[in-house]
Each structure stands twice: as C-alpha cells, then as structure tokens.
C-alpha cells in the first residue's frame with residue numbers, strides 16, 4: 001500500500017519529526033496553515049478516525065494534548081485548532097488518520113469561512129432524532 005505517512009514512520013520518507021514513541025509519531029505539516037502546524041498520527045495505519053481502535057485513539061489524543069501544550073509554550077501561540085478531516089467530502093487527502101494541530105494567533109488571517117445555516121421550524125428536532133436513533 002502506498003502511504004506517505006507510513007513512509008515517514010518507516011523512515012523511507014523524511015519529515016521534521018517532533019516526537020515519537022512506540023505507538024505515535026508527530027511531525028510538522030509540510031504545507032502549514034500557520035508555521036508550526038503539526039500532525040499527529042498512529043504508527044499503525046488506519047484510513048480514518050472511525051477505524052482507529054479506542055486504545056490507539058486514546059494514546060493519539062494524549063500525545064495530541066502534549067504537542068498542543070508544546071506549541072502554546074514553544075511558539076507563544078494564543079490558541080490552536082485541532083482538526084481531523086474524515087472522508088474526501090471533509091477534505092481528507094491523506095488516508096492515514098491524523099490530527100492537525102494548527103497554532104492560532106489573533107489576526108492570523110485564517111478562517112474556516114463558515115456559511116452558517118439556520119434550522120427551519122421543527123427541523124432541529126428531526127436532525128436530533130435521526131442521530132439519536134442511530135446511537
């Protein structure tokens with residue numbers, strides 16, 4: 001299977017690695033939204049969020065918190081976004097699951113540019129019911 005992140009893990013591709021342990025590795029995103037934009041991935045390959053077993057996800061989120069603290073301290077960042085794109089429709093381009101940590105600064109000119117919707121009469125409940133029924 002061709003996966004650039006697996007190549008980074010097995011060192012056949014280079015990356016600016018920030019941290020690694022037995023289960024997880026973290027490195028700089030090559031095309032940062034802001035400088036210091038960091039990725040955190042499991043060493044085992046899972047295509048997306050839903051396929052990551054709970055124990056590996058738990059280690060992944062623990063390390064994501066450690067890296068977020070380092071970004072705040074090391075870069076004097078004023079905040080950060082943790083993003084996980086899941087599926088092509090959501091903008092996922094590398095199908096080895098990863099969290100993005102995007103350092104944020106006031107007036108850094110980045111925005112998710114949301115086009116916020118409003119629920120029509122009663123439709124909020126309908127959406128809630130559909131989700132609750134699927135639980």
Ligand code: AMP
Nearest residue numbers: 004015028029030031085091092093094
């Ligand atoms: P996504 O679109 O959520 O799948 O994110 C994939 C991310 O991986 C993008 O932000 C890319 O800039 C980043 N990326 C792709 N190739 C590399 C690489 N070789 N080293 C570091 N980051 C990469």
Ligand code: ZN
Nearest residue numbers: 003006045096
């Ligand atoms: Zn992979």
